[in-house]
Each structure stands twice: as structure tokens, then as C-alpha cells.
Amino acid sequence: MSYQASLSKTVSPYLLWFLLHKSQTGISMLNFQHAITPGAGHDAWISVLVTGLSIHVVVLLIFYILKHASKGDIISLHVQLFGKWLGSLLNGAFLLYLLMLICFQLISYSQVIQTLVFPEMKAWRIALVFLLMFVYIVRGGFRVITGITFCFVLIPSLLIVTLIFPLQYAEWRNFLPFLNHTLPEFTYSASRSVPLYMGVELLLIYFPYIRDNAKSAKWAHIGVLHTYVLYLIIACTTFAFYNQGEIKHEIWPTLSLSKIISFTFLERFDYFYIFNWVFAITPPCCIVLWGCTRILRSSTSLSAKTSLWIVVIVVFIIVAWPYNAQMMQVVEDCIRYAGSILLYGYIPLLAVCVFISNRLQIWRAERAS
Amino acid sequence: MIKVTLLRLVIILFSLLLLAGCGNESIVNRIRILSAVGFDREGELCKGTVAYPNYIQRKGSLAILKGQGKEPKLIMDQFERESPRKVKYNKVNSIVFSQAIAREGIYTAVSTIIRDPDLGNTLLLAVSSCSAEKLIESLDHQELENLPFNIVKQNMANGGVPPSNLHLFLHDYYSEGKDPSMPSLSLNEQRQIQIHGYALFKKDRLRIVLNTNEMTLFGLLQGKKVRGELAFNYKEHQYVLSLLAGRSSSKTQMRPAAFRYDINVDGNIRNLEGNRMSMDPSEAGALSSCIEGQLKAQLLALLKKIQANDMDSLGIGERFRSEDRNWKASVFYKKVYPTLQFNVNVNVHLKNSGAGE
Structure with a gap:
């Protein structure tokens, strides 16, 4: 039986659907089409789907790992498996990874705002506004974060309807000839679509806060399904609207799609799209901040409030740093490698460790009796 | 307690005033x-x-x-x-x-x-x-x-x-x-x-x-929307066909490379002499087949004109690309496209010739 936090702090299991889905969708959704097309071209949507399917396996592994953790999360599991020192070190590494995740979201989003809407706006001003909002939400606790997540799934979902406008220009022949690429090309696209699904690993931290968590796997898988169905809709709309040559020249294809939408009362709908992405990046950032706070709190003697502010100040300094395009590329690559290693390397490795330590325990128990 | 709330209110109001002044004003x-x-x-x-x-x-x-x-x-x-x-x-x-x-x-x-x-x-x-x-x-x-x-x-x-x-x-x-x-x-x-x-x-x-006539024909070949007016001769009289609706579909043929258009248009003739049809309904068939012949000749001439100028404005290459797995733009436009055979089938349905005789 897996560990569960006290009842007053937990959320209903079905909310895991929204938590998991929303912790995956973020800033990568804006430009993933641009990143994946150099590989499998017009077939790249298949790679997005296959990567999405592989996340089901990752979720299965996470559930297996956490069932055997004494406090139900990765922080306690690290200490339990690897001892206090190595465990704390690994927790520190995980903290760094989470910091990278939130900084990447904020840096990319501030770049979108600076490029498309307010060229004069400094990154620190954008970071300040967002971080203060995040602090306000995270101070409310996990239940508030979940509530925000739920609302923030519903609001941007309304935007899916507006994809009808680009679909009026759809050229469905762009998808033909079907499956005209080689396996290495599909693999390239799949590796580039990993950032889309990063965020599922946050389950390793908030798992104890789900009521009846051992039985909630169903909702987690629905969340994953929701994510890749959404990505498929966006990818297919983009590929129908743009041909391959055009996607190469669009840095944020999802935003450029909205440039074709125009109403008599609202000529440029794309600004609406850009600011709607606040809804997309707020939940993952809040969950990450909350996770950072939890790691700091349980590994050191700091209080929740102090550790939250420490994390926020660190994030603020990193985000306010003036980045150029080359540095952004490095940050993006780092995040992609770190996420891929975590999802497809470290989590399976952890599952193997848990499996071995279980066997050892059973073997020891048998020998003792 | 009240003091703290008041202080907060003042801070909020102050920052509101500040923020409002910060904007990049464009009225x-x-x-x-x-x-x-x-x-x-x-x-x-x-x-x-x-x-x-x-x-x-x-x-x-x-x-x-x-x-x-x-x-x-x-x-x-x-x-x-x-x-x-x-x-x-x-x-x-x-x-x-x-x-x-x-x-x-x-x-x-x-x-x-x-x-x-x-x-x-x-x-x-x-x-x-x-x-x-x-x-x-x-x-x-x-x-x-x-x-x-x-x-x-x-x-x-x-x-x-x-x-x-x-x-x-x-x-x-x-x-x-x-x-x-x-x-x-x-x-x-x-x-x-x-x-x-x-x-x-x-x-x-x-x-x-x-020119404008070719432009209407070009739109007809694109097949997305069929609208416009086209002029014809029949028995030494001038007629204007108003296109109401239509459908154009196209088909590729690989060996030998050919491209076929099937065009169905609905239209009516409302100008002078257009009532020939209502006077003598048996002549409607002859009229529409005459229009079909002229339309077909005009469309073929347009396709040839575009082909002769070494352009592919109608996206015929794109059609071949989507159907041929080994399609290469350079090969297609060097070897196949200049000698590509065009076939055009036209069906004209004359709906009416106005409300008077």
C-alpha cells in the first residue's frame, strides 16, 4: 500500500488527470512543429504519437516505483534506497532539474512576449509579474494549485475551436505520401518531441497528495492520453496549414497559425493567443515551484515559506539574465537532454533498483525465518 | 488592523497610478x-x-x-x-x-x-x-x-x-x-x-x-471557388455565361505522365439573345455543347501558356509529389513537366436564361 498524506491535504483522484496533463503542456507547444520537421517531415506527427504512447510506460514505472517508497515520493525514496548522503545529493540534482524546467518556461515565454508584443519590455519585469503570481498560488498549498490547474485546462481548451480558421486553408495533400521516411528520421523527430511530454515526472513529488493514489493510475493514463491527443490535433492542423518549406521559416508555428484568424471586431486574434499561453505555463511552473519547496524543506531545516522565497529569488536571477539566441539554443538542448535522460534512463533505472531492493528484502526475510 | 488594510489600499492605488503612467501610449x-x-x-x-x-x-x-x-x-x-x-x-x-x-x-x-x-x-x-x-x-x-x-x-x-x-x-x-x-x-x-x-x-x-477572362478560367482550374462571367460565341452571337457553382476535380497519370481536369459548371445566360434557350428548349443542348467546346479550348490554351512559361501555378507538381513516393522537384520540372499531357473534360449545365422570354 502506498503512502498518502493526511486527508485534509489530498485531492480527489480524478484531478490527477488535469494535474498530469497540465504539467506536460507548456511553452514547448508553441514551437515543437518547427523542431520535429527536420526529421520525419510531414510524417512527424507519428513520432509525436509514439512518444506520447511511450509516456504510458513511464507512468506505469512511476506508479511501480512510488508504491515502494516509504513516504510515497521520490525524496523519501532516494534516501531509502541510497542512504542519506547519496540520497540528498540525488534530491539536489532533481531540484536543479526542476529549476531548469521553470526557468526554461519563463525565459522562453518572456522571449515570445519580447519578440511579438512588447519589444521594449525587459525580461526581469515579465519574470517579476509572473513569479509574484506563482508565489501567491503556491502559498495556497497543493489544493489551490490543483484548483488553478483544473481551471487552466478548461480556459485554453476553448482555443481549440479557433483552429477551424486555419483549417479552412487546409491542404490535406501535405500529409501524402504517407510513411515516406526512414526509421532514423522518425527517431530524430521522436527525440525532439520529448520536451512536449516533460513534466510527467512531477508525479514523483505530488503523488502522496492524491487520495487513493494506488488506484488512481487510470486517471494518470487519461491525462497522458489527453496530452498527446491535443498535440496531435495541433500538429495535424499545422501540417495541413503549412507545407514543410514554410514550417522551417516559422519559429512559433502554433502562434503563427492564429495570424490567419481575424474578426470584424478583432482584427488580430494572435495577441489573444499569445497571452492565453499564461494559462498554459502557470500550472507547470506552480507545480515545479511547489516541488522545489518540498525538496528544500525535507532535505534542509528551512521552513516552507523561506524555501519558496529562496527558490523564487534564484529563478528570478536566472530568468532576468539577458540571453541571446545562441544561449537559448544551449538552454533548450540542456533541458531536452536532461528530460530525456530522466524519463527514459533514470526512471527505468530507479524501477530496477526498487525491484532489486525488494527482492533483497524478501530474500533476507526468507533467510531470517 | 484597519491601518494595515489602509496601507495595502494605498500601495495598490499607488502602483495602479504608476503602472497606468508606464504604458507606451498610442491613441x-x-x-x-x-x-x-x-x-x-x-x-x-x-x-x-x-x-x-x-x-x-x-x-x-x-x-x-x-x-x-x-x-x-x-x-x-x-x-x-x-x-x-x-x-x-x-x-x-x-x-x-x-x-x-x-x-x-x-x-x-x-x-x-x-x-x-x-x-x-x-x-x-x-x-x-x-x-x-x-x-x-x-x-x-x-x-x-x-x-x-x-x-x-x-x-x-x-x-x-x-x-x-x-x-x-x-x-x-x-x-x-x-x-x-x-x-x-x-x-x-x-x-x-x-x-x-x-x-x-x-x-x-x-x-x-x-487577363480577366483567363483569371476566371484559372480560378475554375484551381477548383476552390467557381464564380465569374465568361463570354462565348454561338451562331455569330455573343453570350455571357454566369458561373453559379461548379466542381473541378483533377487526376494524375504516371506513365506516360498526364494530368486530367474534370470540370462541371452550373451557369445561366441572361444577356441579350439568351432567351434562345427558352424559346426553343431543344437548342439548349447544342448551346451548352458549343460552350463546352469553347471552354475546353480556352482552358487547354491557358494550361499550355502556363506550361510554356515554365511555371506551375496550379500546383501540378504538388499533386505528383503527393502520389509519387520517389518524386524529386528537379527531375519533375526538367523532364516530366515540359512535356506533360493535359486533358480537360468540361460539362456545362445551363440552368436557366432568366425570368422572361
């Missing part, structure tokens, strides 16, 4: 919002002429600004230097190139436009048969409604102009198997802007301009 009727831009070539330099609605002195009718520079951005800078008010180009909806620029290639200008997030994707790109400067100048003192964008938009919806905007231009430009096209504008004797044809490009260079 719509106190700035110059450019609407239509024309580009001409003048030696080394590029000449830009723009029309903007003047809300203060002219109650919204259009006024003109002119500038010169090497790049669209530098011309903008010159407008700024000439103007007592802020100049914004976010609402530009028509961009007109002179034929000289269009023949040299418009990609350098277009690439500046697409990289600028201030411009939308629905804006109109057009070629001007006279100088773009004259064309835009004719808008002086006219209403905002008379912009080329609105003229073309109206004709795309109701007349025989094929759909065209910045997005479609880029889609065709970056496509491996299609060449872009855009409307061509001119000035008539009353100095009114009119659509006088349809410009076909090879990549970003203007090659030929179709």
Missing part, C-alpha cells in the same frame, strides 16, 4: 496608422508610397506619405522623420509592388514583411501595372473603403478572382511543386483602382499577367 486617432503600401524601384533605391486615414484634418479620408530608402524598414524610418505624429504600420492590409520590382523578385521585400510580427497573414500582396506610386496616390482624399484590399476581397468573395493573400503566397512560394500568384491592379481612366488581371510568378519573379 488611434492621434497616430498615423498606415493602411496601404506601394513599392517602386528608383535606381538603387526603393520608393515607398503609403496611404493612411487622417482622422484629425480629413475626418478619416486617406492621405499620402512618401519615402525612399534601400530597405522597407529604412523607408518606414523616413516616414517617421516626415511626420509630426507617431507612424504605426500594424494595420497595413495591402502591399502593392510595381512590375519592375516584381520582375526582379519580391522575396527580399516579402521576407522583411513575414518576419515582422506586427503584420497579419491575411494581407493582400498585389502587382501594379502602372507605377505603385501612382496607384497609391490615387487614393488621396478617398475613403478607407476604397483600399485595394477591400476591392480584391469583394471580388474574391463574389467575382472571378482566385483566393490570394500573404499566407497563400508563402505557401506556394515555399512549396516544392507550386508557383505563387497574386492579383494585378491598374488605374482606369477615372483614376480608380481596378483589378485588371492575375499575375503569375516563377518562384518570386513575375512572369506573365493573365
